[in-house]
Amino acid sequence: MDARAFPSQLKREACLIGGQWVTNGAWINVDDPATGLIIGKVPLMGEPEALAAIDAAQSALPHWSALAAHERASLLRKFAQLMLDQADALANLLSEEQGKPHSEAIGEIHYAASYLDWFSEEAKRLYGEIVPGHHRDKRIFVLRQPIGVIAAITPWNFPAAMVTRKIGPALAAGCTVVLKPAEQTPFSALAIGALAQEAGLPAGVLNIVTGDPLNIGSALTDSPAVRKLSFTGSTTTGAKLMAQCAPTIKKLGLELGGNAPFIVFDDADIPAAVEGAIASKFRNAGQTCVCTNRFFIQRGIYDRFAAHFIEATKELVVAPASDPSSQIGPLIDQRAIAKVKTHIADAVSKGAQVAAGGTSHPQGNNFFFPTVLTHATTEMKVMHEETFGPLAALAAFDAEKDIIEAANASPFGLAAYIYTRDISRAWRVSEALETGMVGINTGLISTAVAPFGGVKASGLGREGGRLGIEDYLETKYVCLQFDEPASSLL
Secondary structure: OOOOOOOOOOOOOOEEEOOEEEOOOOEEEEEOOOOOOEEEEEEOEOHHHHHHHHHHHHHHHHHHHHOOHHHHHHHHHHHHHHHHHOHHHHHHHHHHHHOOOHHHHHHHHHHHHHHHHHHHHHHHHOOOEEEOOOOOOEEEEEEEEEOOEEEEEOOOOOOOHHHHHHHHHHHHHOOEEEEEOOOOOHHHHHHHHHHHHHHOOOOOOEEEOOEOHHHHHHHHHHOOOEEEEEEEOOHHHHHHHHHHHHHHOOEEEEEOOOOEEEEEOOOOOHHHHHHHHHHHHHHHHHOOOOOEEEEEEEHHHHHHHHHHHHHHHHOOOEOOOOOOOOOEOOOOOHHHHHHHHHHHHHHHHOOOEEEEOOOEOOOOOOOEOOEEEEOOOOOOHHHOOOOOOOEEEEEEEOOHHHHHHHHHOOOEEOEEEEEOOOHHHHHHHHHHOOOOEEEEOOOOOOOOOOOEOOEEOOEEOOEOOHHHHHHHEEEEEEEEEOOOOHHHHO
16 A cells, blocks of 8 residues: 555544534645645534534433443444454555554554554453441442443544544543544544444444634533533643633643653663663654653763663654655654754753764754754753753763762653663662653653553543553442331341
């Protein structure tokens, strides 16, 4: 199949509301960040369409939540298999609208399908309990029921996986969903909606609305019918959505900004640490919330690590997804490029040295050479602001105590990475770091089977793993009093 080919039924230029594909006559153009060319259009919808989607989800809720768990599980497994069957086509579509290399896009589709598969099994394990009564004539039951209609707002950097990470547990729990994908990358979400229909999800169970983020977001947060909001994006936007949800007391799941430290101790396996650092820093051109933002290398191995890391960075192939050799694709837009340039200029003005890259790439306007800065210090913007681009800044440290303090000196706490062969140190530092996730001797930590999420300004709640379905459930206590024969009460 050509790197840009995909079945026409997967590329939808319409929104899914109540089981129908609808448009409204207003449009958003979607471009390919590698070329800047328009690849299609999707409806520019707003409050009326969002309210219609909420109504459709509310109407579908009684039937969907009443299905037996194994019935929902069966539909989710079929849904996951359809994604795998169409993996190449979905990856081509994803690469075209988002820009990541085809190999990474294929990986994302498999990762996305894994959430549907995992939560199809969790649907059958939402156990309640019987609690010993406080009186002889009372019995206490605890039920776990779907919370209701869910609003999900997803980002552009993982336009397939962030969709299924949210809708997988919601659908498994018996909730219905209104999904608002990022306007930069709507086609992957709409293709997932088409496959949901093919899998047999009833009309209104999954609704997808593209368009104005402010108007759609306000409709979702204001509606009392929406009982939970799940959002992945910036901390600033997450805080605004949190405030907007307050009047209707919604449950919130927020996966927000990060500032991940990558700590390499002097006893680390340096080649393994370099391999992990490349994977963590440059996957998706550095546009991931868990990618390394701050490198801290113990002084005794700083020069050796830096030399190997710089060499490995220079070998990365920058090219569009249509090139099979591509390892680094374009950034999403010119604002992303501008932020990388700002961080480089600031760091250089404060004493950092450009050891690799540092400039735009001739492939196109949104391409940038993967860049390494040495002699970084904590006063530089790159060390305390999330870059979200292919920029690595290396700082040296001396003592374990000092690096824990430096790593924790951030309002964010999503992910962290440690390289050491000392198991005691690995445990000490992992427990001391103020982050929701820690990778020890690995730069890749995301998986459907583990709880993903952060602390502090990095968000609320967890996605994935056994805990990933909890926020889509309400706990109901039922107290039953019954009559006993008079003789039994004597």
